[in-house]
Structures are given as structure tokens and as C-alpha cells.
Amino acid sequence: MKKVFLLSLIFLIGMSGVSQNNSSIKPGEIWPDNEGKHINAHGGGILLNDGTYYWFGESRLSRGEKDRTNYGVGCYSSKDLLSWKNEGLALKVINDTSSLLQPGCVIERPKVIFNKKTGKFVMWFHHELKGQGYRAALTGVAVSDKITGPFKYLRSLRPNAGIWPVNFPEEFKVPNPEASGLKSWSDEWVQAVKEGLFVRRDFTGGQMARDMTLYVDRDGKAYHIHSAEENMTLHFSELTDDYLDFTGRYYRVLPGESNEAPAIFYSKGKYFMFTSGTTGWKPNPGRISYANKITGEWTALGNPCRGTGDENKTTFGSQSTFVLQVQGKKNKFIYMGDRWIPENLADSRHIWLPVEWENGMPVIKWNPEWHLYKTK
Numbered sequence: 491m492k493k494v495f496l497l498s499l500i501f502l503i504g505m506s507g508v509s510q511n512n513s514s515i516k517p518g519e520i521w522p523d524n525e526g527k528h529i530n531a532h533g534g535g536i537l538l539n540d541g542t543y544y545w546f547g548e549s550r551l552s553r554g555e556k557d558r559t560n561y562g563v564g565c566y567s568s569k570d571l572l573s574w575k576n577e578g579l580a581l582k583v584i585n586d587t588s589s590l591l592q593p594g595c596v597i598e599r600p601k602v603i604f605n606k607k608t609g610k611f612v613m614w615f616h617h618e619l620k621g622q623g624y625r626a627a628l629t630g631v632a633v634s635d636k637i638t639g640p641f642k643y644l645r646s647l648r649p650n651a652g653i654w655p656v657n658f659p660e661e662f663k664v665p666n667p668e669a670s671g672l673k674s675w676s677d678e679w680v681q682a683v684k685e686g687l688f689v690r691r692d693f694t695g696g697q698m699a700r701d702m703t704l705y706v707d708r709d710g711k712a713y714h715i716h717s718a719e720e721n722m723t724l725h726f727s728e729l730t731d732d733y734l735d736f737t738g739r740y741y742r743v744l745p746g747e748s749n750e751a752p753a754i755f756y757s758k759g760k761y762f763m764f765t766s767g768t769t770g771w772k773p774n775p776g777r778i779s780y781a782n783k784i785t786g787e788w789t790a791l792g793n794p795c796r797g798t799g800d801e802n803k804t805t806f807g808s809q810s811t812f813v814l815q816v817q818g819k820k821n822k823f824i825y826m827g828d829r830w831i832p833e834n835l836a837d838s839r840h841i842w843l844p845v846e847w848e849n850g851m852p853v854i855k856w857n858p859e860w861h862l863y864k865t866k
């Protein structure tokens with residue numbers, strides 16, 4: 491009798507989600523953390539440190555689209571990529587109306603990297619100011635001695651003020667009076683954007699930095715990759731040795747092609763990048779590009795989705811955020827995306843799919859439930 495009671499108790503605890511052991515990845519489902527709550531780390535990325543994975547992402551309020559704000563950056567830890575412990579907020583909004591990071595500001599797509607030289611963890615994120623929509627287009631930086639935080643917020647800025655991109659022809663630096671009156675989205679306007687219309691506009695104040703990721707190259711140099719020029723062009727901006735600032739060396743990538751949600755990885759001598767188009771919270775057809783060097787030239791390879799027509803049109807209802815390299819398997823990668831739920835951003839779903847290969851091109855296929863690559 492006692493045994494039956496004990497067994498029922500264990501069963502009930504399990505059902506209530508108090509202790510959660512996930513055994514498979516179920517894209518699009520609720521993904522319970524160790525407290526049974528859906529993982530609140532959106533637009534995120536993962537850093538492996540001392541055999542533990544740390545997942546950082548937007549910690550969102552369970553409110554409607556009108557309140558796009560968040561609590562800060564959530565952090566979760568895991569050894570197996572399935573069961574995640576809530577480590578709390580790595581970066582918190584600051585309860586002070588004189589701070590740019592005050593409640594009501596927008597913190598999106600945070601990424602954390604480790605700096606071997608300083609021994610510090612560095613976080614960058616897309617930062618919009620309270621009550622200003624997406625106008626500010628800033629990027630914020632924070633630093634911590636401990637991976638789980640608390641991260642100290644340093645500042646927010648628009649990168650590369652007063653500096654031309656490395657790969658920007660001389661003739662683009664000269665104002666083009668004809669470009670100013672062009673109708674948005676006309677062919678001539680898109681051409682003018684490709685030829686640096688917005689780079690020139692933002693030259694003095696600094697380039698826009700919206701959707702973003704970080705990438706540490708094999709030589710230890712880190713890059714901040716951000717949607718700039720009204721989301722029309724990606725900028726690959728080199729970070730200083732301590733990763734806390736920009737060196738001023740930056741490269742325009744895929745000019746005028748409207749890429750957001752960059753997620754980069756390296757495999758067999760090539761760099762690959764998942765991106766999305768620019769349709770806000772609504773998913774659109776994914777894109778994959780490659781380069782032989784991180785700073786380009788980047789070449790678009792098309793849509794990496796291998797599903798039905800409808801699935802390919804929405805990247806299986808997701809938008810890329812990160813590619814995770816699985817520990818112990820040199821060439822195993824996981825595509826991480828967000829299925830946004832704008833009326834309740836906290837409830838947005840995590841779409842993790844294994845990266846597969848098709849003639850050297852990374853592709854993704856839908857799988858409603860899959861098991862991680864065995865590490866050995």
C-alpha cells in the first residue's frame with residue numbers, strides 16, 4: 491500500500507512538471523524547464539562552458555504585442571540539451587528612468603561569448619528605447635565574470651560612426667542627389683540602397699544595429715553581425731580584442747537583400763549563415779548563404795527548407811536565431827529558430843531541427859520529435 495502511495499506521488503510530481511526530464515526534442519511544443527515552465531529565452535543563442543550548455547534569450551512578458559518589452563535576458567543551463575535549469579535573469583532591466591535599460595525598453599536577440607584574454611563573458615543585444623518603437627536601432631553591451639551573470643550593462647550605441655565600410659567603393663562615398671527623391675522599394679531605390687544610400691545617411695551618427703548575432707572566428711577575433719541600413723544590408727563589424735567595442739573595421743554583406751535573423755556556423759572550410767527575410771513576427775522563406783572567409787564575399791544559396799511548399803514558405807513556421815554545434819561531434823549542427831507568438835511572446839515556441847546536408851549545402855527538414863545525436 492505504502493509502495494502504491496509512493497509510486498502515485500512520484501507519478502503526480504512528474505505530471506505536475508516539478509521535475510522535468512525531457513528525452514527528445516519536440517519542435518513547436520511547450521519546452522518545460524526544471525520548474526515545469528516553458529523556456530523563456532527567445533531569439534537566443536547557446537554558449538558551451540566547462541561541459542555545460544548555457545542558453546541565453548529574451549525573457550518576455552506574457553502580454554500582447556503592444557507591450558514588446560521584456561524582463562531582460564534569461565539564462566538556462568543543461569548538460570544534455572534536453573533538460574534545462576532556469577538560472578534566472580543574466581541581465582535585468584534597470585529600475586531607473588535615467589537608464590537606457592529601464593523597463594519598457596526592448597532587448598532582442600542577446601548573444602554571449604567568452605573572451606579568453608580577459609576571462610570575461612560578453613553579451614551584446616539589440617536595444618530599442620522605451621516608447622520609441624524600433625527607431626533607435628542600437629546595440630547594447632554587458633559584461634560578467636560569471637557566465638550566469640549578473641551581467642553589468644555598459645552602454646548602447648550605433649556602431650562605426652564616422653567610418654566607411656572596408657568593402658565600400660570610393661564612388662559610393664560621394665552623395666548622390668538623385669537618390670534622395672526615389673520611391674521606396676522602386677528598383678532605382680533598391681539600387682541606390684545597394685550603392686550606399688543609408689550608409690552615407692548614417693555615417694555621422696553610426697550605422698543601425700537591429701537583428702544581430704555574434705561570431706567568434708577560429709583566430710579568436712569576434713564579429714558583431716547586425717541588420718543595418720533599414721534592415722536592407724547586414725554589417726559584419728569586428729570587435730576589439732576585449733569584445734567590448736568595435737574596431738571600426740566592418741563589411742557590408744548581401745547589400746540591399748533584406749536579411750534578418752543571422753545565425754552563423756563553420757563546417758569543413760566554409761562559413762554558413764541562415765537568415766530570414768524581413769516580415770516582422772510573421773515567418774517567411776528562410777535563406778542560406780556561404781563564404782570562404784567570415785568577412786565575405788557571401789553567396790546566397792537559396793531556401794534551406796526541404797518540406798512542403800507551405801512549410802518552405804515559412805521555414806516550418808520559424809525564424810532563425812542560432813546554430814548550435816553539438817559537443818563531441820565535429821560536424822553536427824542544430825538549427826535553432828523561433829516560432830513567434832506576438833500576442834504572447836513568452837509563449838513563442840522553439841524550433842530546433844538537425845542540420846542535414848545536400849550536396850554540401852545545409853538543409854533542414856521538419857521532424858515533430860527527434861533524438862539528439864548520440865555523442866559517441
Ligand code: GAL
Nearest residue numbers: 598701750751768769770771
Ligand atoms: C523581426 C525580428 C524580431 C523582432 C520582430 C519585431 O523581424 O527578427 O527579432 O524584432 O521583427 O516585429
